Amino acid sequence: ETGVTQTPRHLVMGMTNKKSLKCEQHLGHNAMYWYKQSAKKPLELMFVYSLEERVENNSVPSRFSPECPNSSHLFLHLHTLQPEDSALYLCASSQEITNTGELFFGEGSRLTVL
């Protein structure tokens, strides 16, 4: 595997379920991100991790809980979600030490909350 991989690609869950999204980057990058992409809305930054430390939490409800156990893995734990949380959740990574600025995105996890 190369690049940024996300699992699962599709997830359907009820409002009372607990599930997790997983992201893995094989690029040796030092920063990882969660973005939310909803229809007709801009990409919304949710969380930023740099060197496994959370450096940004963009006013995200507590029903979304991120975890970064090491520089290659990022999780988004989900519980008691609402239907309006249905969206494409994109993970990304970057290597800011070289200051290229480029975000490398995964293909996303399409979440549907019933």
Place this chain on the structure above:
Amino acid sequence: GENVEQHPSTLSVQEGDSAVIKCTYSDSASNYFPWYKQELGKRPQLIIDIRSNVGEKKDQRIAVTLNKTAKHFSLHITETQPEDSAVYFCAASPSLIQGAQKLVFGQGTRLTINP
């Protein structure tokens, strides 16, 4: 915080013609402006970026211009081809946060190239 506005939301051009997408930003501290392309069902990918110390950058058929005074930047695609059909996102970043980007994206422009 930073706010990025992008226009138009949809754009349809004839193959071979040029396409222009415009963005404005609000935070004068922003110094990095990338453009991402997202084809249907695919991940967003960086196509070109510009930093605040230059006014224009070109890469083959695509170019980006930046006007820091007016706080706007534009993407220009010349000699458009069917494979240019996609959603294009502009973004702005005021600075790094402890070594990570804090990109704020525009709403996206759906570009359709008509054969």
